[in-house]
Amino acid sequence: MSTWDLFSYPFMQRALIxxxxxxxxxxAIGTYLVQRRLSLMGDxxxxxxxxxxxxxxxxxxxxxxxxVLVAVIGAVAIELIRERGHTSGDVALALLxxxxxxxxxxxxxxxxxxxxxxxxxxxxxxxxxxxxxxxVTMVLAAVVVxxxxxxxxxxFAVAQDQEYARVAGLRVRxxxxxxxxxxxxxxxxxxxxxxxxxxxxxxxxxxxTSQQLTRSFRTTLGAAMVLGVLASVGGLVVSAFASxxxxxxxxxxxxxLSLAGFLLAWPVGLGVRxxxxxxxxxxxxxxxxxxxxxxxxxxxxxxxxxxAVPHDDHLxxxxxxxxxxxxxxxxxxx
Amino acid sequence: MxxxxxxxxxxxxxxxxxxxxxxxxxxxxxxLRGIDLQVAPGEFLALLxxxxxxxSTLVRTLxxxxxxxxxxxxxxxxxxxxxxxxxxxxxxxxRSSATSGVPASVREVTSAGRLSRRRLLRPLGRADRAAVDDxxxxxxxxxxxxxxxxxxxxxxxxxxxxxxxxxxxxELYLLDEPTAGVDRANQEALxxxxxxxxxxxATVVLVAHELxxxxxxxxxxxxxxxxRIVYDGAPLGDHGRHRPGPDGHHVHPDHAGRPHPDHTAxxxxxxxxxxGTHRSGGRAR
Numbered sequence: 001m002s003t004w005d006l007f008s009y010p011f012m013q014r015a016l017i018x019x020x021x022x023x024x025x026x027x028a029i030g031t032y033l034v035q036r037r038l039s040l041m042g043d044x045x046x047x048x049x050x051x052x053x054x055x056x057x058x059x060x061x062x063x064x065x066x067x068v069l070v071a072v073i074g075a076v077a078i079e080l081i082r083e084r085g086h087t088s089g090d091v092a093l094a095l096l097x098x099x100x101x102x103x104x105x106x107x108x109x110x111x112x113x114x115x116x117x118x119x120x121x122x123x124x125x126x127x128x129x130x131x132x133x134x135x136v137t138m139v140l141a142a143v144v145v146x147x148x149x150x151x152x153x154x155x156f157a158v159a160q161d162q163e164y165a166r167v168a169g170l171r172v173r174x175x176x177x178x179x180x181x182x183x184x185x186x187x188x189x190x191x192x193x194x195x196x197x198x199x200x201x202x203x204x205x206x207x208x209t210s211q212q213l214t215r216s217f218r219t220t221l222g223a224a225m226v227l228g229v230l231a232s233v234g235g236l237v238v239s240a241f242a243s244x245x246x247x248x249x250x251x252x253x254x255x256x257l258s259l260a261g262f263l264l265a266w267p268v269g270l271g272v273r274x275x276x277x278x279x280x281x282x283x284x285x286x287x288x289x290x291x292x293x294x295x296x297x298x299x300x301x302x303x304x305x306x307x308a309v310p311h312d313d314h315l316x317x318x319x320x321x322x323x324x325x326x327x328x329x330x331x332x333x334x
Numbered sequence: 335m336x337x338x339x340x341x342x343x344x345x346x347x348x349x350x351x352x353x354x355x356x357x358x359x360x361x362x363x364x365x366l367r368g369i370d371l372q373v374a375p376g377e378f379l380a381l382l383x384x385x386x387x388x389x390s391t392l393v394r395t396l397x398x399x400x401x402x403x404x405x406x407x408x409x410x411x412x413x414x415x416x417x418x419x420x421x422x423x424x425x426x427x428x429r430s431s432a433t434s435g436v437p438a439s440v441r442e443v444t445s446a447g448r449l450s451r452r453r454l455l456r457p458l459g460r461a462d463r464a465a466v467d468d469x470x471x472x473x474x475x476x477x478x479x480x481x482x483x484x485x486x487x488x489x490x491x492x493x494x495x496x497x498x499x500x501x502x503x504x505e506l507y508l509l510d511e512p513t514a515g516v517d518r519a520n521q522e523a524l525x526x527x528x529x530x531x532x533x534x535x536a537t538v539v540l541v542a543h544e545l546x547x548x549x550x551x552x553x554x555x556x557x558x559x560x561x562r563i564v565y566d567g568a569p570l571g572d573h574g575r576h577r578p579g580p581d582g583h584h585v586h587p588d589h590a591g592r593p594h595p596d597h598t599a600x601x602x603x604x605x606x607x608x609x610g611t612h613r614s615g616g617r618a619r
Contacts, residue, residue: 035436150455157446160434163427164498167397168450169420207436215482216439276485 003241014134015126015236015250021141022186022193022202023232027210027224028148029186030203032179035159035217041078041180042200045187047097048074049196050104052188053121058111063121064136067188074100075184079176124195124251126236133192140189144182149221155179156217193232194251201255202228209262212269231258278318282311282334293324293331300324300331347375348411350422350506350537351396356405358388358395365391366561369405373539375505378532378551381541382570383558389541390428392558393510396539397425409506421450424504426495428511428541433484433491440486441479443494444469447501469500473527489520496527506537513542522547 006012033041052070056063074096081092108118120128129137148155158165158175166172183203190199210223235254242248300306300317308315309323316323316334324331349372356369366388373379381389394400396407398414407414410422424447447469448462458466470476473493478486483494492512499507513521525547531538532551545552549569557565 031436035434037435039435153446153449153452153458154454156438156442157449160438160443160446161427163394163399164425164446164495165449166399167420167423167425168446168502169418170449211437215437215480215485217436217442220436280485280487 003244006240011127011129012240014129014131016233017134018126018129018137018193019232019236019250019254020229021138022190023229024225025141025144025148025186026190026199026202027206027228028145028221029179029182031207031217031221031224032148032155032159033183034204034207034211035156036179038082039204040200041075042183042187042203043197044078044093044097044100045071045075045184046191046196046199048100049184049187049191050118050122051100051107052104053191053196054104054107054111054113054118057113057117058107064133064188064192067121067191068140068185070100071184071188072181075180076177079180083173083176120195121191122195122197123249124191124193124198126193126250129192137189137192140185144186144189145225147178147182151175151178152218152221194254198251198255201258202232205255205258205262206231209258209265212262212265213272227258227261231255231261278307279309282309282316282323291333292327293322293333296324296331300326349374349408350410351539352408352411353396354406356395356407357403358391358400359403360391360400364403364561366395368562371556371563371566373506373537375537376532376535378528378538378553379540380545380548380552380555380569381539381558382543382545382555385543387558388561389558390510391561393508393539393541397423397508421502422505424499424502424507426499426507426509426512428514437482437484439480440470440475440483440494440497441466443483444479444497444501447498450502465503466497466501469497472500472530473497474523487517487520489516489523492516493520493523493527496524500527500531504536507531507539509538509540511541511543513544513546513548518546524548525551 007016030042033039049067049071052067053063055061055070056066059066078093078096081096105115105118108115154165154170154175155178157168158170158172159179162172165175186203187196187199190202193199194202206224206227207220209227211220214220214223232254235257236250238257239248239250239253242253298304300308302308304317307318309318310316311323311325311334314325316325318324323334325334326332351371351373353369353371356366356371357364358366369392371392381392383389391400395402396409398417402414409417410419412419444466445458445462448458448465452458452462467476470479473496475486475490475493475497478490483491486494496509496512499509512524516524528538528540528548528551538551540548540552542548552569555565555567555570556563557570
């Protein structure tokens, strides 16, 4: 049996569907978290959601829905704490994170559930996802994506400049809470795919990768969603192929593949940014008096290979710490 | 066959800003006290004063970011609490908040200025795009529209924030220190954009530490100290230390022929106290 035959099994097809939907939704909301410099918020919500999962296991209810409930409450609490000020907010968030994780482990133990049951939620178990869970995943992920893309102008403005947004008449607090709730929903959706402890990676790493190469918000958002799908489907396929030789869990494969993408894009981004910085036009005034360069042995020109930077009405050629501008038959030092 | 005007008051222009006896406390500390300020349509007002005098607080109060603890604020004749026509107000905040954790292009940040006019879940229409183009043209950044904001210099980023306010096609603009930390070339680009606004008849309230190239645009100066207005009248020089001389007021060719409703009262008569409006007229404390 070849490995591809694995994908004819229903459990693998369900896993693929779940991977596609979480791969799109997680970076969509993640972009707004990164824009607010709240990259770790997904992680915090994930910790809080552990308690929700444990409550579901303890009460015999559905861990998915108790996790959604507790994660939303936690996310709204984080948002309200953040809104009230930065100084103590940081510490309050930490308290919430660890309280959520410890509470979850404690409740699981008290309820007599095994730690391995909890572990499927902590690190994901996409291949054991049930048909009804797939439907829930698809619906919730679709809601997240539609709101993130449809309300992009508003969400962008609120995250970019909260005060301006408020003066423009937007309900800033409502949008902030919406982002928190969507993040909570995404965390619980992705908990079956990559697990609560790794979900933040799928929300943040594709965004970090795409912004290495983008200049606008829209392309960052779009590219992050594409990268998210590539990573989650790719990770699933990699783990399926590798499973012949070793136990390779899909969750970590997805995250590691995503990180590998970042490692590839990062040096390219560094180079692009360095190049852009070198070529930024000089906007200082032309000096009234300047030094002439005597006997410059080199002819600067379009093909000379030195960096040419626009300055007022001419080009300055930059090399070895000099800025040389052509003036009549000689060069001036600008 | 035209119906008669219901009140016959249409000839009196509604002041874009009318603040009476305003006071603001921030975290229990009184910051502004006894502020009376009326701004007439088309007026270009410079709000001057040393650091900590409350001029930024006043502007932030006028746009509703700080609540009044006392007094009454009306925008375009509507009480502030009931005011919903935020598309008539363009705000340029102080800090250079143009960048965030994710790249954004100059055009995207400028387009945010259209939000007060857009409905939910509708794409940018043709009028929106034209207004954004026009705003970028006005601040001289049309050729940088596709570049990332973080690639621009500080002064250019400030111009993007101004373009964002311009894109909303407001009638009243409030700018909080747009010239702070901005080099001369960018200040001149900014002055050009504000001159064009003024020529279109917009009302401008500008907080500034120094006016620089903007000085020629100012119709009226308000000087603040310790949370109070200590001077309200003809334009002052850069630091507001001295009273304007007889030639302290100059006429600009681009608006010489246009009426300035609240303008003539101040001209040459900075010592006149407007009854019930200005607490200390032109008298420096």
